[in-house]
Amino acid sequence: MAVAEQTQSIEEQRRWEGSLDQLRGLVSERAITGETMLLNMGPHHPSTHGVLRLLLELDGEQIVSCLPDIGFLHTGIEKSLEDKSYEKALPLTDRMDYLSPMSNNMAYAAAVEKLLDLDVPERGQIIRVVCLELARCASHLVWLGTHAIDMGAMSVLLYAFRERERILGMFEMLSGQRMMSSYIRPGGVWRDVPDDFLPTIKQFLNDFPYKVDDYEALLTKNPIWKDRAQGVGVIEPDVALAYGMTGPALRGSGVNWDLRKAQPYCGYETYDFNVPLGEHGDVYDRYLIRIHEFRESMKILNQAVARLETVKGPYRSQNNKYCPPLRSELGQSMEAVIHHFKLWTYGYDAPDEEIYNAIESPRGEIGCYIHGTGANKPRRVHFKTPSFIHISALPVVSKGYLLADMVAIIGSVDIVLGDCDR
Amino acid sequence: MGVSSKLGNLGIVTTTVEQAVNHARTGAMWPLLFGLACCAIEYMSSQASSYDLSRFGMELNRATPRQADLLIVSGRLTRKMAPVVRQLYDQMAEPKWVISMGDCASCGGVYNNYAIVQGVDEIIPVDVYVAGCPPRPEQLLHGILTLHEKVKGERIADWA
Numbered sequence: 001m002a003v004a005e006q007t008q009s010i011e012e013q014r015r016w017e018g019s020l021d022q023l024r025g026l027v028s029e030r031a032i033t034g035e036t037m038l039l040n041m042g043p044h045h046p047s048t049h050g051v052l053r054l055l056l057e058l059d060g061e062q063i064v065s066c067l068p069d070i071g072f073l074h075t076g077i078e079k080s081l082e083d084k085s086y087e088k089a090l091p092l093t094d095r096m097d098y099l100s101p102m103s104n105n106m107a108y109a110a111a112v113e114k115l116l117d118l119d120v121p122e123r124g125q126i127i128r129v130v131c132l133e134l135a136r137c138a139s140h141l142v143w144l145g146t147h148a149i150d151m152g153a154m155s156v157l158l159y160a161f162r163e164r165e166r167i168l169g170m171f172e173m174l175s176g177q178r179m180m181s182s183y184i185r186p187g188g189v190w191r192d193v194p195d196d197f198l199p200t201i202k203q204f205l206n207d208f209p210y211k212v213d214d215y216e217a218l219l220t221k222n223p224i225w226k227d228r229a230q231g232v233g234v235i236e237p238d239v240a241l242a243y244g245m246t247g248p249a250l251r252g253s254g255v256n257w258d259l260r261k262a263q264p265y266c267g268y269e270t271y272d273f274n275v276p277l278g279e280h281g282d283v284y285d286r287y288l289i290r291i292h293e294f295r296e297s298m299k300i301l302n303q304a305v306a307r308l309e310t311v312k313g314p315y316r317s318q319n320n321k322y323c324p325p326l327r328s329e330l331g332q333s334m335e336a337v338i339h340h341f342k343l344w345t346y347g348y349d350a351p352d353e354e355i356y357n358a359i360e361s362p363r364g365e366i367g368c369y370i371h372g373t374g375a376n377k378p379r380r381v382h383f384k385t386p387s388f389i390h391i392s393a394l395p396v397v398s399k400g401y402l403l404a405d406m407v408a409i410i411g412s413v414d415i416v417l418g419d420c421d422r
Numbered sequence: 423m424g425v426s427s428k429l430g431n432l433g434i435v436t437t438t439v440e441q442a443v444n445h446a447r448t449g450a451m452w453p454l455l456f457g458l459a460c461c462a463i464e465y466m467s468s469q470a471s472s473y474d475l476s477r478f479g480m481e482l483n484r485a486t487p488r489q490a491d492l493l494i495v496s497g498r499l500t501r502k503m504a505p506v507v508r509q510l511y512d513q514m515a516e517p518k519w520v521i522s523m524g525d526c527a528s529c530g531g532v533y534n535n536y537a538i539v540q541g542v543d544e545i546i547p548v549d550v551y552v553a554g555c556p557p558r559p560e561q562l563l564h565g566i567l568t569l570h571e572k573v574k575g576e577r578i579a580d581w582a
Contacts, residue, residue, distance in 0.1 A: 043506055046455050046485045050462075051503055072503045073459055076537035092532065095498075098460035142463065145470075161470030168467075179460060179556055418459050421500075 026067055027057045036064055039403070043072045047150045047407035050417030052391065054406070061402045066395045070388075073421040081381040085347025086112050086186060089381070094180040096383065097419035099142050102135035102171075103361035105184035107383070110265060111357040111368035112186040115350050118322055121314045124188030125266045129304045130201070131174070131184060132266070132359075133297040137208070138167040139362035140290045144215060147287070147411035151228050156218055163211050166204055173197050187323035188316025198309065205301055212294045220291070229284035233409035235397055236281060243393040246386050247364025248289045249413045253281035259360035273299045283412040290414075293362075322348050347376040363387060363414050387419035440578055447491070447517065448479075448570040454490035455483035456510065458497030461524040461556040465496045468559035478566060487513040492569075493546075494562075498526035499539045511546045519573070521565055522548045525555045 023031065023038075030036045042053035051072035057064040077096055081089045093108040094101035106128060113120065120128075141164040145157030168178040173194055175181035183190050219225045235245070237253040250257055258275040260268040276292035278285030317323045324343050325336035342348075350372035358367035364386030371380040390413040398409050457465060469475045469483070484490040487510045499507060511520070522542050525531035528551045530540035542548060549572060552565035 043503065044456055044510060046483075051458060051506075072500060072506070073498070074500055074502065074537050075459075075498055075533055076535040077533075080533065080535050095460055095532075098463060142466075145466075157466075158471040161467060162472065165467065165470075165472045178558060179464065 027055070027065055030059075030064070031057050035059075041406070043069075047410065049146060049410060049415055052410075052415070052417055052420075054394070056403065056406070058403060061404070063398050063401055063403060063406065066398045066406075068391050068394055070391060070417070071421055073417045075418070075422055077422045078381055078383065082378060085376045086350060086378070087343065087347055089378075090185055091180065091182045093383075094182055095418065096422045097361060097363065097366065097385065097387070097416050098179065099416050100135040100139040100362050101180055101182075102131045102184055103139075103359065103366055104383075105182060106132055106266075107357065107359050107361070107366045107368045108381075109184050109186045110359060111355060111370050112350070114355045114357045115353065115370055115372055116186070116322055116348075118187055118317055118319065120188050120317060122267070123192075123308070123311050123313050124315045124317075126304050126307050126311060127189045127193060127315060128184055128266050129268065129271070130193075130301060130308065131171075131189070133301050133304070134167050134170060134201075136297050136362045137294060138164050138171075140294060141167075143290065143362075143411070143414045147408075147414075148219065150407040150411045151225065153219065153222070153225065156215065159211070159214060159218070163208060170197065170200055170204070173200065185316070185323075187319070188314070190316075192315045193308065198305065201301070201305055205298060205305065209295065209298055212291065216291060219287070226284065228405075228408055229282065229287060229412075231280070231282055231284075232401060232405045233283045233397055233412055234281050235393070239393070239396060240281070243396070244389050245364065245393055245413075246389070247360070247362070247414075248286050248293065249364065249386075249390055251275065252278035252286035252289050252412075254278055259358060259365055263358070265359055268300075271300050271303050283408050286412045286414075349375055350378070358384070361386065363416065363419065364390070366419075383422060385419045385422065387415040387417065390415050391420055440576075441574075444574045444576060448573050450479040450482075451491045451519070451570075451573075452482050452484050452489065453480055453492040453494050454487055454510065454514070455485045456493065456496070458495065458499060458503065459526070461496035461527070464556040464559055465494060465523065465562065468562050473559040473563065475563075475566075478563075478570070480566070487511075488515060490514055491517065492519050492521065494521045494523050495527040495542045495546075495548075496523040496556075498524075498531065498533060499542050499545075500537050501539060504539050504545050507542065508545050519549045519569055520546055521550045521552060521562075521569060523552045523562060523565070524557055525553060528553065531555055 031038055037058045039056045039058055041056055043051040053069035055067040077092050080092055093104040096104050141160040145160035148156035171181050172178050175183040235253050237255050240250045240253045240255060254277050256275060256277055261275055273296045276289045278289055320339040325339050329336040330340060352372050352374040354371040356367055356369045358365045366386060367384035369382040370378050373379045398406055475481055493511055522528045527542045530538050550565045550569045552561055554561050
């Protein structure tokens with residue numbers, strides 16, 4: 001058993017018999033001579049937001065270079081997807097970016113729809129928008145709590161998780177699961193919203209803006225917070241673009257790029273909302289952008305909930321070759337039974353084509369590449385995830401700042417290691 | 423001073439060393455501040471306002487394994503991470519306990535592939551398994567209380 005051998009050899013692993021020559025080329029010559037210090041940060045570290053390892057080269061407290069070591073959470077999700085039919089692969093996508101599973105579902109479902117040329121009814125699109133924006137709020141709430149703890153503001157987490165519990169309660173209402181909901185599926189959503197969902201979300205939309213005011217009261221003008229965040233971790237717009245950064249990390253540098261506006265999906269072009277932009281590209285601007293995104297999400301949610309009340313009709317595609325028939329039809333229609341059986345045993349064939357589709361997740365652009373085979377399983381599925389790209393930019397972003405700023409920078413680009421390693 | 427002056431003469435309380443020690447151990451069991459994946463987020467939820475682990479004397483997460491009593495393996499354990507978790511466990515001082523939180527940590531969960539260790543009990547001993555993907559905070563609380571029950575039943579003869 002490979003694992004048993006691995007653990008038996010732990011004692012040997014602890015004795016590092018290599019030499020610093022192995023690091024030549026990765027760190028500067030000054031580290032080899034001992035002039036600068038090499039410091040290992042992670043994979044078990046409270047502020048790395050998961051199992052990220054950074055090899056930091058320090059001159060005093062100043063960061064000379066930073067080498068990210070990823071893969072501690074590599075789960076083989078992309079490979080596993082190759083062995084599953086399109087419908088059954090969906091639950092695995094939940095578990096990549098575990099702070100906003102709905103966005104992963106959406107990226108995958110939208111890619112499959114593009115591959116199959118499948119249309120989603122209007123009500124399904126509206127429910128999707130509601131889920132995606134709620135997921136954005138839930139994800140930003142975790143970011144806010146953990147980022148504040150990293151910077152020394154302990155109590156914000158308790159406020160943030162109070163509201164997050166309410167959002168998770170709504171997800172549970174929709175899908176039966178708090179986090180890994182698998183609710184957005186190719187062709188629409190799993191089921192219609194339950195009756196008590198609308199009053200609950202209205203109550204939430206009523207309360208939440210005041211809660212955002214609370215968070216701002218705790219942090220925005222807090223002198224300690226400003227000292228830690230302003231002028232730290234500045235990302236120049238050209239650097240952000242060169243590294244392919246997306247989401248709040250890019251918009252904090254003032255680059256106006258939001259896929260909800262640039263390449264609208266789910267009918268985002270029909271909603272009235274703004275894309276907040278930063279000026280300085282520092283930690284503080286990225287904080288402000290996410291706070292503003294709470295408010296913009298509220299705007300979208302208010303419009304979407306109003307539409308949910310007026311727009312009736314099917315919530316997922318009626319094409320029973322790709323979407324299961326209604327439960328009520330199964331007792332009456334032989335055709336429905338056949339479709340149902342075929343879908344949950346074999347699945348469906350997708351054409352031998354390759355497609356790429358991207359959506360705006362809370363962290364940035366999450367794209368899904370699928371290469372079909374003409375049969376019921378894909379040849380290759382690949383996800384372009386924002387966290388991977390943001391980690392690759394950490395060395396250039398952190399250079400020259402102090403060691404204590406590193407946790408602020410990691411928190412502000414908002415990485416999720418499950419999203420990076422998958 | 424203190425509680426005795428307010429309550430008057432409390433008299434004599436008899437107990438056994440076993441019970442006193444086990445009471446202390448269950449009353450303030452400090453977990454290691456350690457998370458792997460999705461379950462770590464639910465673990466954070468159970469520490470935050472709604473579920474409030476501090477009711478069980480567990481609000482204090484220690485970032486260093488030297489000061490921790492309880493390792494909650496929250497999430498999928500990859501082969502690259504396995505030696506790290508083993509080392510963390512070895513660095514914890516006795517007595518120490520392990521909760522395997524979630525399906526991935528307990529048995530590999532939905533991942534049966536090249537990357538994931540099929541259960542954390544392949545590398546470290548586990549006291550309580552909590553099922554769920556991810557388990558709700560209530561389930562984790564139940565797992566922790568189950569562990570407390572187990573610790574309360576420990577005997578001097580077994581301490582070694």
